[in-house]
Amino acid sequence: MVQISNQRWGEVPGLGSVDMWVLQSPGLRVEVLTLGAIIRSLSCRGKHGQMEDVVLGYDNLEGYVSDKRYLGAVVGRVANRIAKGRFVVEGKEYQLDTNNGPNALHGGLRGFSQVPQEKEAVNDGNVKRSISAQMQNKNVFSAQGETLTADYRARSTRTTPINLTNHSYFNLAGQVRLEERAAWERWEPFSTWISALFRPHVPPLSHKLAPTSSPPRPYLDP
Template identity: 35%
Template sequence: MMNIEKQSFGTTPEGKEVLKYTLSNNQGMEVDIISYGAIITAIRVPDSRNEPGDVVLGFDTLEEYLGDHPYFGAMVGRVCNRVGKSRFELEGRIFHITANEGANQLHGGKNGFDKQVWTTYSHKTPDQISLMLGYESADGEEGYPGSLLVEVEYSLNDKNELGISCRAKTDKPTHVNLTNHSYFNLNSCEGNILGHEMMIAAGSITELDGESIPTGKILLVDSTAYDFRLSTEIGERIDQVEPGYDINYVLDMKQRELT
C-alpha cells in the first residue's frame, strides 16, 4: 500500500534537526525528501525489468547538502534564476537584495529557501500520499519586502505521478517565483543525458545578456537549436549552442502538455 516513512537525516550547525521522508506507492516508486531546502534527494522508479533506479542527482548525507552544490533537488526562492544588479523597483521603491553571483542575485541570495529548514506534515488519502513543507520568510530577508508564508506539497499516486504544488501568501507587495531545481537522468544517473528525448511546448525564448540576465527581448526558436516543440534528442543539436542549453523558454500556455 501507499506509505510515508520518516527518519532523522542529521542536524544543521545551528542545531536544527533535519528530517527525511520517503513516499512510496504500490508500483514500487519511491521519493525521498528532506526538510532542509525541501530537497528531493532521490526518485526511484522501476524500469521495464521492474528494477528500481534513481533518476535524479543528489547526495547521501546532510553534510554534502550543507556544502556548495548546484541546488540539487532544492526549492529555490524567493525568486529563482537571476535578478540583475541585485535590485528591482516595486510600487515606486527601489529594493536592493543580496548579491551572490557577482553583482547579481541567483536563486534567492546567500541564504535562500534552499538553505532553510522547513516545517513538515504528511497527509494520506485513498488516491495519493502527500508531504507538505512550509517556510516563513521574514520581512526584509535577503532584502525582499514583506513576510512570505510558503507551502510546497509533494504528492505521489499509483500512476507513478509525482506532483509539486506551490503556494505563497504575503502581507506586502513583493516578488516571488519558486521552482524545484532537480536534475534528471533517466539512465539511473549513469552516463550523460545526450540521448534523452525532450519536448518543450515553447515557440520562443528570452534573449540574455553576457551575465545571463534577460534583456526583455523575446526571440523565436524557429530554425534554431532551441526548438524542442517536437520530441528531439538533447544531444542532436547541443553543439550548436555555447556552452550548452541554459535559457528561459516562453511556454505556449494554450497547449495542455508543456513538456
Template identity: 35%
Template sequence: MITSSPFGTYDGKEVIQYTLKNSQGTEIQILNFGGIIKTILVPDKNGKMEDICLGYDDMKGYETNPFYLGTLCGRFANRIANASFIIDGKTYELDKNDGQNSLHGGKGGFHKKVWTPEIDGDVLKLTYVSPDGEDKFPGELKVTLCYQLTDDNELVMQYSATTSAKTVINLTNHAYFNLAGQGAENIFDHDVTIKADQYTPQDSTYIPTGAIESVEGTPFDLRTAKNIGQMIPRVPGNVGYAHNYCFGTTGDKKFMARVEHPASGRYLEVYSTEPGLVFYTSYYLNETGKGGAKYQKYGAFCLEAAHYPDSPNKPNFPSTLLDPSETYQQTTSYKFGVM
C-alpha cells in the same frame, strides 16, 4: 505511503528524510531541509530500479550544495539583474551571489531553510514563514509546498504563498536528472522535447535581454525530439543549454517537456501552471555525490518550471509581483514512465 527517518541537523534544527512510495514500487525521498528531492527510484524497461536524481548521502553535502542539487529555490528562483528591483518607486538591493546578480534568492535562500513538515495521508506538506526583510526581500512571506506521489508515477508539487507587503516571488524545484542513473557520465544519449514556440535570449551572465523570440530555425527549437548530445555543440556560447522557454500563460497546467533515455527506456515529462521552463544541461557541474559518484559537466539536466528570469526588471514579462490581497499558486509535476 509516507515514512520518515532522521537525516541530521542544521542550525540546531532536526532534518528529516521522508520516503514516498506508491503501488508501482517508485520511491522518492524528500528532506524538510530546503524542500530537497534527494532520491528518485524508478524502474527501467526491464523493471530494474535506479536512482535518477543527483544528490548527496548526508547533511554535510547539502549544507554547502553549491549547485542547488534537488532544492526548492526562492524567494526568487533564477536571476535578478544587478541584484535589485523596484516596487512602487522604492529600490530593493539584494545579495550579489552570482557576479553582479542575485541567484535563487541570495546567500540564504529557501534552499538553506529547515521547513516545518506535516504528513496528511499521502501528501507531505512543508511550510516556512520568511520574515519581512529576510534576504532583503520585502514582506513576511508564508509559503507552503505539498508533495504527492501518485500511482501513475507522477510527483505533484503544489506551491502557495501569501505576503504581508508587496513583494516579488518565483519558486521552482532544481532537481538534476540523469535517466541512466545518477552516477552516469553524461546525458548525451538522452532525447529532449520542449513544446515551446518562443524563448528569451540572454547575455553572457544569463540575464534575458527582454526580447521574446521564436525558436524557429535556431538550436532552441526542441518542439520535436532532439538528441541532447548532438544539440549541445550547436548552442551559442559553448556552455550548452541554460535557457528559458516561454509558454505564455499562467494558471492552466500544461505539458511542457519530455526527456527520453532509449537505452533504459525511461522517460520524464514535466507539466506546470507556470509560464516558463528553464532547460539546463549542467555545464558547470563538478561535484562528488551519492555513493562517491563523480558528477561532471553535462552529467545531468534540469527542467525548472517558473516565471522568466529577471521578471521584476522586465515589464513585458509575466509579472512576479505578489500583493497582500493575492495568493501565489503553482502546480508542477514530474511524471516518470517507461517507453
C-alpha cells in the same frame, strides 16, 4: 496505496535537525528532506521493470550543506538570476545581496534552499513543507501510482516577486557512475544549447545569462 514514513537524517549547526520523509507507492519512491524541501531521491521503474533513482543527490547531509548547485532543492523567492540584484516593485527599487557575480541567484545568500522547513504528513499520500516568515511558502509533494506532483504556493504580507521551482538534476539512465561525473561537471554547453532552443519562451538574457526584461509574452497568457 501510498506509504509515508520519516526519520531523522542529521543536524545542521545553527539550523537544527533535518528529517527525511519517504513517500512510497508500488511504482514510485521519493525521499524529501526538510532542508530546502530537497528531493534527495526519486526512484521509478525503468524499461526493464527495475527501480532506478533518476535524480542526482548526495549520500549525506554534509554534501547538501556545502552544495553550490542546489541539487533537488526548492529555490526562491526568485529562481534564476536577478540582474545586478535589483528590481522595482510599485515604483520603489530594491537592492538585494548578490551571490553570483553582480547578480542575485536563486534567492540570494539566504534563499529557500537553505532554510529548514516545517513538515506535516497527511493521509492521502501528501507531505507538506512550509516556511513561515513575512512570506509563507508551502510546498506539497504527493505521490500516486507512478506520478509525483509538486504544488508550490506562496503568500506574502507585501507585494513581492515570486518564482519558485525545484532544482533537481535528472539522469533517466539511473545513478551517475564515477566515470560519468566528469561529463556531468561539463554541463554548460548543453545548458547553453537548451537556452537557445527555448529562447522564444524565456525572458531576454544578458551575456551573463541574467534576465534583462520581462519575457516576450506573459507566462499566464491562455
